Amino acid sequence: MAPKGRDWRTEQFRLGACYYPEQWPDNLWEDDYRRMKELGFSVVRVAEFAWSIFEPEEGRFEFALFDRAIDLAHRYGMLVILGTPTATPPAWLTAKYPEVLNAKQDGTVYQHGQRRHFNYNAPIYRELCARIVTQMAEHYKDHPAVVGWQIDNELNCEVNTFYSKADHAVFRVWLQEKYGNLHALNQAWGAVFWNQTYSDWSQVHLTRLTPSNSPNPHQALDEKRFFSGSAISFAKLQSDILREKAPNQWVTTNGMFGHLDSHRMMEDTLDVFAYDSYPNFSTISPDQGERPLLDRKWSLNLSAARDVSPNFIVMEQQAGPGGWVNRIEMPSPKPGQMRLWTYQSIAHGADMLLYFRWRTATMGTEIYWHGLNDYHNRPNRRIEEAGRIGGELKRMGGQLLGTMYQAEVAILKDYDNEWDGELDVWHGPLTGKSISGWFKALQRRHIPSDTKYIRSSTTLKDLIKYRVLIYPHPAIMPESTAELLQRYVESGGTLILGCRSGYKDATGQCYMQPFPGPLADLCGIEVEDFTLIGPLQQAPDIHWEGGNTLQGDAFVDILRVTSNSAEVLASYASDYYAGKPALVRNMRGKGTAYYYGSAFTEAAACALIAEMGLISPAAKWAELPEDVELAIRAHEGSDKRYAFLLNYAHEERSVTFLTPQRDLLTETVLHGVCAIKPFEVCVIEI
Template identity: 90%
Template sequence: MVTHKGKDWRTEQFRLGVCYYPEQWPDHLWKDDFCRMKELGFSVVRVAEFAWSIFEPEEGRFEFDLFDRAIDLAHQCGMLVIMSTPTTTPPAWLTAKYPEVLNAKQDGTVYQHGQRRHFNYNSPIYLELCARIVTQLAEHYKDHPGVVGWQIDNELNCEVNTFYSKADHAAFRVWLQDKYGSLQALNQAWGAVFWNQTYSDWSQVHLTRPTPTNSPNPHQALDEKRFFSDSAISYAKFQSEILREKAANQWVTTNGMFGHLDSHQMMDDTLDVFAYDSYPNFSTILPDKGDRPLLDRKWSLNLSAARDVSPNFIVMEQQAGPGGWVNRIEMPSPKPGQMRLWTYQSIAHGADMVLYFRWRTATMGTEIYWHGLNDYHNRPNRRIEEAGRIGGELKRIGGQLLGTTYQAEVAILKDYDNEWDGELDVWHGPLTGKSISGWFKALQRHHIPADTKYLRSSTTLEDLTKYQLLVYPHPAIMPESTAELLKSYVENGGTLILGCRSGYKDTTGQCYMQPFPGPLADLCGIEVEDFTLIGPLQQAPDIQWEGGNLLQGDAFVDILRVTSDNAEVLASYASDYYAGKPALVRSTRGKGTAYYYGSAFTEEAAGALIAENGLVSPAANWAELPEDVELAIRSHDGMQKCFAILMNYAHEERGVTFFSRKRDLLTDTVLHGIVTMKPFEVYVIEI
């Protein structure tokens, strides 16, 4: 854990701002830019994440004039500044002189200079050069009255989250030696006796490499992901330690939430606050699969994961325009009102500071189609007008929201081991995305706020008992300690819902020699007597629920056998060779209940379980909300003040019925009876 934290990142007002690149624009534009930002209600800018060669144009020679002038001017115009360590894009002089800093593909092909994130985290010379530039920047800007915080690097593990340079292979061996202590223990953990993979010397051990079947040892692959994460965290931590020593009065963050990185551990070890980059329009090119996709509304699920890392967080990059590189990521423009909707979506889920990406669209480089607030011509446009409206609103009411936290009585459980193991293991990995999507759709359309909660070795019973219901879709890896924690949660009155393929692997990824679901079998009162994937030419089975609902399973079938007098069958398979066999079993234990569902969760199945458990929206006693409107609730500790945020994601008007008089704080308008919400409209209501 962090032993010394920097300055608190919060301020007395809600900070709205923007990412700015003074090195990309003539300096005669700067003052006008900062003045216009201030007029919009902005008060913070992020700078310098890609500016290493500006600060160090050649090795060992440092220059600060450009950013000194820009930061001084921003401060004079009333703007706070978040500085960045510029280590995400090492300069050409560095990669030319020290090619060992470059990352490599799994087959050993070395990435070349260009684009970004082309380095590795374990090159000793790269760490040395990073330490030097971070130290220089920290010492230079530590006392600047306008600089309030630091962003470490930029979007760790974005673009590429695998690392196979020579330095990484060497560091992996050291990491394994520290973890296992001996080759004998490593061989056992990796099941190396299978297919004669046993190692007799540490020099034989590597990260995964190409194989004839393109299928590495799964236990090696799991440890590899853990190593990638630890490498990134170590890289962030050494920068953070420099900043804490040299610039102790400025806070530290980093942005993004990307693959093969335990963001929770990074937060614990390294940061004062977590920052997330919110781009809901990715949903137009990566829609959630299945019926009735949520599109940009599904970004609330991503924001809930960021909120689990840091209950209140910064959105360092909020989408402000259509996104697109010159060769990929083609997105439509946000419609009028959508940028405002997305801003309040971030705020609803815990953001206490929001910066748009970016102030002005780049006229050069790969991101010339990743649009910011201003277009190339720098003249007024509808996005600027919309930003000004948001700035005025938050100037009036933003302070009331600061420090309030998102309220939920339901949580969807995740963990990094299953996430990483499921990338390779198609017998459980793909199920999780299906089921989380089904549950999130059902909860959203029932207007039941939900958290994402990552289970970790540090998770306590108190962390879980604040939730009425937990959904853990397909936790194949189930340590005994986690099973015991879940048992305690249920015994203390909680409701736990599990899906198929639960509980059959240990922390190495090896399978227990126990009936499925392994250490969860006693809690659930069942054993899995048979199972099958649903093949591509097969029909998913019908499932007959008590009370008459006939729903369809999805993707996989666990055929259950009840083993406890405290368990009862709530649904059975109605088709195929397992017709009549249990599909959903409810088991009571202590004060609580555990459910085991033998398939992947659809929205319909999740909706049936919501009804089974009597879950209702916290808005049920004061409003009737249509499906397209999201409900989020933020409140202060002790619920002294509670705010409901309603967001209409529909491209058409939607009617909301208010049973009692409420007031929209954004417009100071009374809401009562049937009220028409415009497309993308937002209400903030004190309740």
């Protein structure tokens, strides 16, 4: 674990913006900082794309522009987060050292002209990155305005696969360290199948194009682990320098993107994690199934960031419509939505928040990725809205600092299944369906939930604080994880599993035992048969005890009860497996394990919520409509709690307060039936 730098939190909630002084005439800077201060802003992020400003030619360093910009920020009381500029290597670098460029799987090399066109493993790139970070750290380590560093920008964004010559070479070294010898590698990759056995390390590569574009799945899983390790090594290269050269400044980076173990990166390199929150993505890529949550779905993403760092920074909060010149078309946030999304981030654990960006770019790929200010730089409604938020947080934001999101339910995930499921369509697509179904059901019943990643370091203490764990489709199930889940259930927890669970080991190879493999005894069942529901087939009806008939989705595990402590709660009511168990509950020790033989829909999740007797923590003091999200933050060991009510509806909604509650944002008392305006937020001390 990385040694920690200075604490990143201050006595007040810091609100601010991403700012690019190198993109604007310097006669605008002072007016920009003055207006930021008037809005209640007190922090800016700068310089993450400015390598050629600091090093205009190899070995010649200049700091004058950012010295003036940062000194001026300090005069206006602004804290500064400095980005290391390694996400965009300058043209002189890529021209002289083309080996730093990334490549596609077929070997085609990406060229200079966008961003993130480099690879993490070229020795010369690591050397030059270390040099620019060292120069910047030594120069700004004692500047009174500079409080922290953002490493790079959005590691693994845009592209999260790496096939340069340097990557192939380092992959072999990585495999040699992991397996020790070729025999162990061949065993782990099942290389005897289709005669893929390797007899010399020079034969081993990252996956390359194959006739059906279906590479060895075990090799592909290791490849993604390698991509993650490369990104973490690149981040650690920089954080180690920053720790040494600027020990009184904290270190973060912003994510989270594919093929990157953000949890390990946090442990190895960072003081705090930062997330970039753009809820309007959900309007162009809605969640799966009926009745999409749209921007409310972003709360699920924020819960994943919270698992990396219980309190985190939102380094980029959406402030306008987003779009590049060639992709991503979003509507503008309606009046009030930017404020709603701000408090959505805070409700889920953000203790510092910066808008992207202060002013919309007039040049380049992101001229349609709108910030707070428009091109004309005149007042607009987004600026007015930001000022309202700034005033509110200046008044009450300090009370929230350090409070933690409260949940008794967690949705479990893990990187191995996430990465394996990208290639393996027999289980990968099921997870998105089921998590969406569960999250909708929990949200609309106002039951707060966490996202919890299962890792090799996860302990019973990490899990037992949750009353319920939902692990929809963990196909890869190491025996050690199965034993941990068994201890969780025996200690009084409730575990819910779905189809396709427990049949692969850590290499991605299938166990030679009945499904669900090492989970079978815990669940009191075996899978006697199974089928994918084909595109022209009807999903089966499932009859639940108590009279409900719901429809399965995507896949069917046909169950057989193997334990006297197991009870059938639902059975298939159609097709050749009619009458066979679909949902089984098994009592084990003090707890319960459920196995459901299909993918979870919102209706199925609701039925299980009712079966378990889960109710909202707000039930004693309010009646909440479906469109209003409930989130609760509290100080550890304290009875003082803060409830966030967020109305995502585009219309007014009514909330019935059963007992008087004071809204900290408006300082009014709410009691009885109260109208909540579209996109309105209440923060209540309960």
